[in-house]
Amino acid sequence: MGLAAADAAVTNNNDCGMTGKKPNTTAAALASATCALLGGISAEPVQAQEEKDWSFDTALLYYGESDSRVQDISLNVLAIRSFIDDRILSLSLGVDTLTGATPIGAAPFNGPQTFTSPSGAQVSTRSANEIPLDDTFLDTRVALAATWQQPLGRLNTVSAGVSISDEYDYLHLGANFKISWDFNKRNTTVSLGLAFANDEFDPVGGAPTPLTPMLDVGDVSNRNGDQSKNIVDLVLGVSQVINRNLLVQLNYSFSNADGYLNDPYKILSVVDSITGDPVARVPTPGIQGPSHEYLFESRPGERTKHSLFGQAKVYMNGRILDASYRYMTDDWDIDSHTIDLRYRWPLGDTRFIEPHVRFYTQTEADFYRTSIIGGTAFPTNASADYRLGNFDAITIGFKYGWKTEAGNQWNTRLEFYSADGSVPGNLLVGNQAGQEMYPDLDAIIFQLGYRFGK
Amino acid sequence: MGSPCEVLIESDDEVLSKKLIDVVATEAWRIEDKFSRYIPGNIIGRINSGDGQPIEVDEETANLIDFSFSLHKMSAGAFDITSGVLREAWSFDGSDNVPSNTRVNDILARVGWEKIGWQSPCIHLPQGMQIDLGGIGKEYAVDRATAIVLKLTNQPCLINFGGDIRASQTSVDQRGWQVGIESLQNDQTTQRVIRLQQGGLATSGDSHRFLFKNGIRYGHVLSPKTGWPIPDAPRSVTVAADTCTQAGMFATLAMLRGAEAEAFLEQESVQYWCYR
Amino acid sequence: MKKVFCIFAALSIAGCSSLGVEPWERDVLAKEEMQLIADPLDVAIDEHIYFSKEASSGGRGFGGGGCGCN
Numbered sequence: 001m002g003l004a005a006a007d008a009a010v011t012n013n014n015d016c017g018m019t020g021k022k023p024n025t026t027a028a029a030l031a032s033a034t035c036a037l038l039g040g041i042s043a044e045p046v047q048a049q050e051e052k053d054w055s056f057d058t059a060l061l062y063y064g065e066s067d068s069r070v071q072d073i074s075l076n077v078l079a080i081r082s083f084i085d086d087r088i089l090s091l092s093l094g095v096d097t098l099t100g101a102t103p104i105g106a107a108p109f110n111g112p113q114t115f116t117s118p119s120g121a122q123v124s125t126r127s128a129n130e131i132p133l134d135d136t137f138l139d140t141r142v143a144l145a146a147t148w149q150q151p152l153g154r155l156n157t158v159s160a161g162v163s164i165s166d167e168y169d170y171l172h173l174g175a176n177f178k179i180s181w182d183f184n185k186r187n188t189t190v191s192l193g194l195a196f197a198n199d200e201f202d203p204v205g206g207a208p209t210p211l212t213p214m215l216d217v218g219d220v221s222n223r224n225g226d227q228s229k230n231i232v233d234l235v236l237g238v239s240q241v242i243n244r245n246l247l248v249q250l251n252y253s254f255s256n257a258d259g260y261l262n263d264p265y266k267i268l269s270v271v272d273s274i275t276g277d278p279v280a281r282v283p284t285p286g287i288q289g290p291s292h293e294y295l296f297e298s299r300p301g302e303r304t305k306h307s308l309f310g311q312a313k314v315y316m317n318g319r320i321l322d323a324s325y326r327y328m329t330d331d332w333d334i335d336s337h338t339i340d341l342r343y344r345w346p347l348g349d350t351r352f353i354e355p356h357v358r359f360y361t362q363t364e365a366d367f368y369r370t371s372i373i374g375g376t377a378f379p380t381n382a383s384a385d386y387r388l389g390n391f392d393a394i395t396i397g398f399k400y401g402w403k404t405e406a407g408n409q410w411n412t413r414l415e416f417y418s419a420d421g422s423v424p425g426n427l428l429v430g431n432q433a434g435q436e437m438y439p440d441l442d443a444i445i446f447q448l449g450y451r452f453g454k
Numbered sequence: 455m456g457s458p459c460e461v462l463i464e465s466d467d468e469v470l471s472k473k474l475i476d477v478v479a480t481e482a483w484r485i486e487d488k489f490s491r492y493i494p495g496n497i498i499g500r501i502n503s504g505d506g507q508p509i510e511v512d513e514e515t516a517n518l519i520d521f522s523f524s525l526h527k528m529s530a531g532a533f534d535i536t537s538g539v540l541r542e543a544w545s546f547d548g549s550d551n552v553p554s555n556t557r558v559n560d561i562l563a564r565v566g567w568e569k570i571g572w573q574s575p576c577i578h579l580p581q582g583m584q585i586d587l588g589g590i591g592k593e594y595a596v597d598r599a600t601a602i603v604l605k606l607t608n609q610p611c612l613i614n615f616g617g618d619i620r621a622s623q624t625s626v627d628q629r630g631w632q633v634g635i636e637s638l639q640n641d642q643t644t645q646r647v648i649r650l651q652q653g654g655l656a657t658s659g660d661s662h663r664f665l666f667k668n669g670i671r672y673g674h675v676l677s678p679k680t681g682w683p684i685p686d687a688p689r690s691v692t693v694a695a696d697t698c699t700q701a702g703m704f705a706t707l708a709m710l711r712g713a714e715a716e717a718f719l720e721q722e723s724v725q726y727w728c729y730r
Numbered sequence: 731m732k733k734v735f736c737i738f739a740a741l742s743i744a745g746c747s748s749l750g751v752e753p754w755e756r757d758v759l760a761k762e763e764m765q766l767i768a769d770p771l772d773v774a775i776d777e778h779i780y781f782s783k784e785a786s787s788g789g790r791g792f793g794g795g796g797c798g799c800n
Contacts, residue, residue, distance in 0.1 A: 026528050026707065027722045033524040034699045037517050038597050046653025046701075047624065047757075048694035048725060050646060051632065057771045063779060078771050084632055084647060092774070141797060170798030187750025195792040233792045239766060241750045244758050249766050253788055309789035311766060315758045322768070326789040336786040344763055352763075362785055387785055399772075413772070419783065445779065449771065610753070624753045 052453050055080045059449040066442040070100040070137065086157075087150040094143040094165075101133035103439040105384035106294055107269040107371045107432060108132065109277045114291035116214050118265045120205040123217060123288045131439045134265060141167045147176075155182045163197075171200045176233075187241040195233040202226045203264035210298030211378050214267055216289030222296075229259030245315040255305040267294040268384045271371040276430030279374045295372055297383040305330040320344040334388070336362035342399075350403040356415065358395035364388060370427050370437050386439045391421030397445065408452040415445040457592075457616025461599075462631065465609040474606060478599045478613060485595040489518070489587045491538065501577055501585060508571065508578040516574045518587055518594065525590075525703060526567045532710035533703075534678035537565050538586030543681070546674040550667040558681040565678050592618045593656055593702035600698070612650070613698075619655040620698040635692050635727060646692075646727055654698035658705035659690030659729075675709045686713035694725040767791075 056079050063072040074096040081089040106113060114125045117136050126132040147161030156179060163174040180191035201207060206223030208214075215222060232255070239249040269278040270293035283289030311324035322342040329335045337360070344354040365388040367381035397415025404410065421438035428437065461478045463471045491498050501509050511519070525533040543553040543561050564582045571578030579585065592615050600620045603611050611622040612631045621631055630651035648655060658675070665672040672683045691708045695701040704724050708715040719726040751759070758764060767773050773790065781787040782799035 025722055026718075027704075027724065029524065029528050030700055030703055030707075031696070033521050033528075034597075034697055034703070037521040037594065037699065038601065038697065043597075043654075043696040044623065044652055046694050046696050046725070047630070047651035048653060048655060049630075049649050050727065051649050057769075059771050059775065061775055074775070076771055076775060078774075084634075094774070094778070139798075143797075165797060167798055172797065176792060184750055185753065193792065199798075201798060233788065235788075235791060241759060243749075244751050244755050247759060247764065247766065251789060251791075253792075255788060305786075305788075307786070307789040311790070313764055313766065315761075315764055320763055324790070326786070328786040328789065330785075332785075334785045336784070338786065338789075344768075360780075360784060360786075365785070387783060393784065417779075417783075441783065443783075447772075447775065624756065 051082055053081060055082075055451070055453040057449070057451045059447050062444075062446045064444050065100065068101055068135075069133070069441070070098060070102055070443075072096050072098050085151065088148070090145075090147045090149070090161075092143075092145045094141070096139075096141040096143075098137065098139040098141070100137055101135035102137050102265075103131050103386055104134045105266040105268055105297060105386075106132040106292075107271065107276075107278065107384070107437060108435045109269075109431060110435075111277075112291070113278065114289075115267075115294070116217055116288075116290055118204045120215070120220055120223065121217060123290070125291075129435065131436065139167050139169075141165060141170075143172075152179070155186075156180065157182075169201065169203050171202075173198050174231075178235075189237075189239045191235070191237045191239075193233075193235040193237070195231075195235075197231040197233075198228060199231070200226055200228045201260055201264065207260070207262075207264045208296040210262060211295050211382070214290045214294040214296065216283045216287045218287065219289075227260030227262075227264075229257055229261060231255065231257045247313045249309075249311045251307070251309040253305075253307045253309065255303075255307075257303045259301065261299045261301065261303055262297055263383075263385055264296070266297040266383060266385050268297060268369065268382055269294055269371040270374045271429055271432070273373045273375065274430055276371070276428070276432040278371075293374065295378070295382070297385065298381050299367065299383055300332065300381050303330055303332055318346050332388070333366035334362055334364070336360065352401050354399040354401070356395070356397050356399065356413075358393075360393040360395075360419075362391060364390040364424070368427075370423055370432060371429065373429060386421060386441075389421045389438060390424060391419050391438070393417065393419035393441075395445075406452075408450065411447075411449040411451070413445065413447040413449070417441070417443040417445060459615045460613075461603075462612040462614070463609055464611070465607070467609075470607060470609065474603055474611060477602050477606065481599045481602055482595050482615065485591060485598065489515075489591050491584070491586050491588060498585065498587065501579060502583075504577075504579055506579070506581040508576045511575050511577055513575070518590060519572060519577060519585075520574065522585075522587065522590060523567065523572065525707070529707050529710055531567070531679065532677065532684075533589075533707065534565065534567050535585045535587060535589065536567055536570065536583055537676055537678035538588070539564050539582075539584050540676050540678075540681055544665070544672075544674075544676060544683075546664055546672075549665060552665055552667045552672060562681040565681065567678075589706060590699070590703070592616060593654070593697075593699040596620045596698040597654070617657050618698050618702055619650065621650045621652045621655075624651045635690070648692070648694065648727070650694065653694060653696050654701035655692065655694050656698055656702035656705050657690060657692040658702070658709045659692075673709075675706075677710070684710055684712045687711075688715050688728045688730050690727075690729040691715060691719075692727040693719070 059076045061074040077093045079091045108129055108131050111128050112125055113132055114123050116123055143165035145163040147159055149159035152158045159178045161176045165172040174197035176195035178193035180189050182189050207227045209222045212222040235251055235253040237251040241247050271278050278292035281290055281293050305328060307326055307328040309326045314321040324340045326338040339359045342354055342356045344352055346352045367383055368388045369382055370384055372382055395415055395417045399411055399413040401409055401411035419441040423437045459482055461475050463474055465471055487493060488496050489498055497511060497515050522535045540561055543557050569580055596613050596615050596618050599613050600622050603622050613620050630649040633648045633650050633655055635646045673687045675684045675687050677684050687709050691705045693701045693704040695704055708719050711718045716728050
């Protein structure tokens, strides 16, 4: 009784038939009945998510350079605690264990070379025609950071953070602040960030006086105590939503570092002005010491960098292109360009692959040189650190991620990094032209990550 | 509505805000006055005191009755607006006051949609039977109020009538409204926080209404077939759906499934939070 | 890189009024993978690696560092 009438009432409103729900389910029947009840107005689809208290992002990284150079295994954890009213606490932890050898800056030549180790306690000898490396490199680094972020009024967000990292010979302390303003329906965000850091260097064997010679074993007369530097960073950024599928950002950043900016373990060879071979040296009788003349590097006591960074994120039918470019210039005369491209490609609902390519190029610092010519006045600043040289680098690889049934994400990343430098001809002396002077670098980056609680 | 009602508006326009609060309150009172079973003389009162005579109802009431009949069918009879009379035997006050089988069976004779005559717009209740639209009214009021708000403004609003909620549309920053689900411990703490950008969110729960006897907890959701509380019903079910009405009805239908509540919600691909 | 500058030039000419979306059109932009920093851990790891191998750092955010590796 009354059945037919009710049926008719539910179905007589044609607007309510198209519910987007699978037919023959309670969901479809309920959507249709509700639509009829509310006068034929279909509602927009619900958008709701559960807010998790904690979410974690973890990654295990292997970074390995070829030819037994630096190997790093690192564990990284980012924990985020969300509170009511958009207040967020982020905590991060990173532990690195580094081993392997690294170029010390001495120039290769066609004879063996003997060096005093950084500790000043022993010597090691390198074969002819090879770029001298220091293989006593061994370090563990622990880094911790905490950031608190919260809204300030309706349209502003502020954050403040601290960071600390500790190594055997290095201690970093930092603080940072950021404020951002949203306007134009939150399509535009302007942000200003400030960061301060104080880093203490306590090198193995003491910090050598710049441009003084590498001495015999046990001679610490040119070694000094702790050194420090202060760094101020400023980032001014604007991000803009262009349309539903395009978001862009432009940042200007300024960075000033003041204090001890040397790498205390890097040296330069003193070479003959004609042959380019290192000038031989005789250690004190009965004591081991360097076979040739080497000087500890000397960098300026200040460095100011300016960077422009632009990024665009484009959504194209489920695929996302993340393209960024950075230009950096500094008062050491280094200019660099970086292009980074990532293309996130979904494979079904739960998996994605993201190819990544990065191009980098930099010019050398104005005090970069392969060696110092003997018998002439020393330059004020000099470094043969390959990282201050002229080189190009490319990174190529991909990331692959998949979601578990619980909604957590596994991801893995495999990349190859290759840096290829060249020393300008005017910096090469005599036989150096026949040597491989620049330590090219090939490295593999492998990462396994797991995100949960999101 | 028997519970606090609120309207949250994301706007700096005071005039508009006052107007929205005004229209929402007006609509809430209108629906309360018209359909509350506690207010004598309204349409529900007239139907329930019809003494076996047919009563002609207006279109809105007819739509609500049609809707409840649809739910009755969807739930294979588990949802029934005539089951309110069972409250004569059951009062969920936290005591051990569980009624006898005889008493429940006596009342059950006056429960059952199939005993009602419904030929829209005429309803005919046998003597002693009652209908109660309380299980639909709050959610319906929220959606009605939302429809009115949407006609007046594009500003994001959240309408909350005693925990039955609808967000009118996505807020400016898309971060949505944070809605807390109260913890089962009834200590004002929040069990879960849901971010609701748009759509409905409703909860069916018994954290405050139950009986407890001989180690058995009797939840407040009664089966119109047995007259007894649905066994193994969850303590609390919260559902997110396009409208508040759909969310509320899904929460209720899940409760009526007892032990099968989660399986039912999974099968219907509904976004839900279920606590036992 | 010229293209990037072109995008920003276009941005400043067009002004802000015609750019952007309405709040209810943010479905795509709200996706986690559409955030400017979608993988914060990857970014941190990369910045650490490149900081120790190259003379440039930062740009996206602060200069990275906090390590004796450079």
